[in-house]
Amino acid sequence: MWQWQHVRLFTPWSFLIDPAGKRLLEAEGNWTEPEAERVPCAGELIERFLDPLSNHSLIAPQIRLNHTVVSVSREGHDRMKDGRRNEAPFLIVAETPDGPQRFRARAVIDASGTWTSPNPIGAGGVRADGEREAQSSIQYGMPDVLGRDRERYAGKRVLVVGSGHSATGNVLSLIELAKHVPETSIAWGIRRVSAEKLWGGGNADEIAERGQLGTRAKAAVDDGRVTLLTGLSIVAVKRCPSGLEIVDVNGESRIVVDEIIVASGARPDLAMLRELRLQFDPATEASKTLGPLIDPNHHHCGSVPPHGAVELRQPERGFYLAGMKSYGRAPTFLLMTGYEQVRSIVAELAGDHEAARNVELVLPTTGVCSTQFANEETATAST
Secondary structure (H helix, E strand, O other): OHHHOOOEOOOOHHHOOOHHHHHHHHHHOOOOOOOOOOOOEHHHHHHHHHHHHHOOOOOHHHOOOOOEEEEEEEOOEOOOOOOOOOOOOEEEEEEEOOEEEEEEEOOEEEOOOOOOOEOOOOHHHOOOEOOOOOHHHEEEOOOOOOOOOHHHHOOOEEEEEOOOHHHHHHHHHHHHHHHHOOOOEEEEEOOOOOOHHHHOOHHHOOOHHHHHHHHHHHHHHHOOOOEEEOOOOEEEEEEEOOEEEEEEOOOOEEEEEOEEEEOOOEOOOOHHHOOOOOOEOOOOOOEOOOHHHHOOOOOOOOOOOOOOHHHHEOOOOOEEEOHHHHHOOOOOOOHHHHHHHHHHHHHHHOOOHHHHHOOOOOOOOOOEEEEEOOOOEEEEEOO
16 A cells, blocks of 8 residues: 555545454554544555554554465365365465465465556456566556656656546546646546546545546546547557557557556456465456456446355355455455455354354445446446
């Protein structure tokens, strides 16, 4: 999260604070809860909630920093071996400041997210030709356009690729930069042919900040501050004397730019879990039972059914995916969803099965309903 600490979130504090964490911090008596309806930046979320919580007397001794998990498996059992795998402890191998270490655990909750595995720029989920060679001119995610990365983008021709909230945020930051450096040129490439869904739910969105993102972006496209390229499925990025040439799947050169920001989502890194027997939804790579509930091809209006340990359970008893990683490639994950997931999982592990199944999840709707067909896409604001 420090990598995008500059980003203003679209959810207020009331959707960012875990109830259990709040109880722990209030019990210590030296924490002041932020104003519920104020919308912070990511850095504030770290400083005012995550850091104090990590320093709590009951939590700090249990945290191992600078540990990178290399693999999670069943002790004495590779993926092929039946044996007594559900009775065997999990074996976690991690790289640490003191070298490789092994840890054993009764249960594992993998909440490692997807941020470090961004989707490539290429159509069909694969790297575009030349994408690797052009890495010095490509950033993934949400660079600090108005801060530490300002000089990189000021006065340049910049292409933003993606149609989610991150892409919209990047476009809006570049618009702000262009107010001060008018030579900055902004293009926005999306794969869908229709731009309607791009603008979000506007006033129908129950989170005002989220609704305003699309409204502001649409205004910038309408008045010409941003060039919108629809139907852009990139197959190649070619260096040429005038910059980076963007080529689509039809072999057509669509635009030449200096810099590219790719905000086309992320995918789970499953390499460290290869020796476990896990099940995933074939479309989203989410946990198998959860996948159909969040698949954006069929998912309507931003509503996510309440779900917890039951939906997140894996064939490996005691192993759970939680947080953004449980969603696989599906977008629009809210912290409150993760908090309730983990509350339910921990209740299950503690033997309180009733509490584990008593899942309550009330999320704000996006104000957008969509249905995607094979050759077309329509989107209308919900009423």
